[in-house]
Amino acid sequence: xxxxxxxxxxxxxxxxxxxxxxxxxxxxxxxxxxxxxxxxxxxxxxxxxxxxxxxxxxxxxxxxxxxxxxxxxxxxxxxxxxxxxxxxxxxxxxxxxxxxxxxxxxxxxxxxxxxxxxxxxxxxxxxxxxxxxxxxxxxxxxxxxxxxxxxxxxxxxxxxxxxxxxxxxxxxxxxxxxxxxxxxxxxxxxxxxxxxxxxxxxxxxxxxxxxxxxxxxxxxxxxxxxxxxxxxxxxxxxxxxxxxxxxxxxxxxxxxxxxxxxxxxxxxxxxxxxxxxxxxxxxxxxxxxxxxxxxxxxxxxxxxxxxxxxxxxxxxxxxxxxxxxxxxxxxxxxxxxxxxxxxxxxxxxxxxxxxxxxxxxxxxxxxxxxxxxxxxxxxxxxxxxxxxxxxxxxxxxxxxxxxxxxxxxxxxxxxxxxxxxxxxxxxxxxxxxxxxx
Numbered sequence: 001x002x003x004x005x006x007x008x009x010x011x012x013x014x015x016x017x018x019x020x021x022x023x024x025x026x027x028x029x030x031x032x033x034x035x036x037x038x039x040x041x042x043x044x045x046x047x048x049x050x051x052x053x054x055x056x057x058x059x060x061x062x063x064x065x066x067x068x069x070x071x072x073x074x075x076x077x078x079x080x081x082x083x084x085x086x087x088x089x090x091x092x093x094x095x096x097x098x099x100x101x102x103x104x105x106x107x108x109x110x111x112x113x114x115x116x117x118x119x120x121x122x123x124x125x126x127x128x129x130x131x132x133x134x135x136x137x138x139x140x141x142x143x144x145x146x147x148x149x150x151x152x153x154x155x156x157x158x159x160x161x162x163x164x165x166x167x168x169x170x171x172x173x174x175x176x177x178x179x180x181x182x183x184x185x186x187x188x189x190x191x192x193x194x195x196x197x198x199x200x201x202x203x204x205x206x207x208x209x210x211x212x213x214x215x216x217x218x219x220x221x222x223x224x225x226x227x228x229x230x231x232x233x234x235x236x237x238x239x240x241x242x243x244x245x246x247x248x249x250x251x252x253x254x255x256x257x258x259x260x261x262x263x264x265x266x267x268x269x270x271x272x273x274x275x276x277x278x279x280x281x282x283x284x285x286x287x288x289x290x291x292x293x294x295x296x297x298x299x300x301x302x303x304x305x306x307x308x309x310x311x312x313x314x315x316x317x318x319x320x321x322x323x324x325x326x327x328x329x330x331x332x333x334x335x336x337x338x339x340x341x342x343x344x345x346x347x348x349x350x351x352x353x354x355x356x357x358x359x360x361x362x363x364x365x366x367x368x369x370x371x372x373x374x375x376x377x378x379x380x381x382x383x384x385x386x387x388x389x390x391x392x393x394x395x396x397x398x399x400x401x402x403x404x405x406x407x408x409x410x411x412x413x414x415x416x417x418x419x420x421x422x423x424x425x426x427x428x429x430x431x432x433x434x435x436x437x
Contacts, residue, residue: 008136011136021132026155031117031121032159033163035056037167039383044171049387050397051391054387055111058380059114061379063117063121064374064376064377069371071087074123075127083123084127086120087127093116094117102198113202122376128148130369142308153296160289162201167201172190174279237367245358248425249357253353255378255418259419259422260379262383262414263345266408269390269397273330291343299347311347312352315426322344323337327416341415353372378418
């Protein structure tokens with residue numbers, strides 16, 4: 001613990017590159033937040049079920065899974081900066097695909113845009129997370145990554161603000177109680193207008209990313225390429241699989257990302273179940289993101305006094321309690337519990353990431369980072385499973401009762417189970433690394 005107090009989190013000579021790097025954390029946070037409400041938006045505009053609309057998240061987080069390993073293999077040969085530039089290029093391309101998608105009015109075209117966009121995010125996260133870990137002393141690596149990740153919620157808040165004020169408030173279909181009952185001509189006119197509303201923030205985002213790409217091209221970043229690398233990729237994979245701290249960390253990350261996306265995506269459906277409209281529900285999600293920011297800041301400070309495993313376990317236990325409140329309380333208090341979950345989720349991604357890579361070499365970290373980014377596939381699969389639970393009795397959120405709970409409330413058993421495993425991983429990690437801090 002004393003080491004983290006005397007060694008600077010970020011060396012002075014790397015402060016400017018570190019600030020530039022942290023801007024990427026905000027950029028992919030923006031993409032995450034602006035996309036979550038789109039599940040509800042597409043459901044209404046294109047008349048989809050909860051499960052069908054969840055293909056938005058399947059496409060978004062599936063792109064991470066497919067591209068993370070190729071990105072890591074690429075950066076094994078080239079520098080993190082080159083990987084970042086490729087990531088920004090793909091990010092911009094995917095966002096700009098929303099323009100022809102809106103013209104075609106095909107749901108699958110929007111999903112392709114999100115899929116390509118997250119190819120870029122996979123490159124960015126595979127590069128930026130280990131890059132942040134490498135920008136300073138190993139003793140302060142987890143604290144440094146939490147500091148960088150603290151900028152992610154700022155992007156989340158901005159993304160949600162854009163989604164709420166410039167998308168959800170402008171959707172004509174959301175103002176009609178029974179959109180499916182309209183005649184085909186009226187539905188077509190409204191659908192055309194609403195899809196243009198959904199398109200605009202992504203197209204503007206694509207243009208902004210092009211500007212960031214140019215900024216990185218002309219910026220001097222520290223060289224992080226391991227030119228001496230000679231290890232066979234198969235040997236590295238075997239070592240990673242046998243490393244329980246790493247392999248269990250990948251599983252914990254799958255569960256964490258799944259829990260996060262479920263809690264953020266279905267806050268709109270949970271609100272619908274207690275009679276709250278989508279725009280108002282957006283304010284509750286905004287409160288959740290603000291708590292997420294606060295949690296990151298508090299966690300970064302608490303790392304001075306707790307080792308990462310112990311703090312992860314404590315936060316996961318609080319998340320378990322809040323999840324039980326979401327399930328068992330069917331009113332505003334249940335919604336408050338769902339908002340509170342974000343406070344306790346705040347430190348999980350960077351902390352699991354730092355613990356899992358904590359005892360790996362730089363070469364192993366490049367490949368190991370890919371596994372942890374591929375774990376984001378939890379955000380593709382688990383919302384789909386939760387949507388299937390919500391659709392058990394029909395497309396509404398309260399068609400049937402399961403164990404005395406509405407199907408909506410019961411569906412939050414999935415995040416609950418995720419947090420139980422994360423608490424276990426924190427407990428086990430605490431026993432392994434407690435003497436290192």
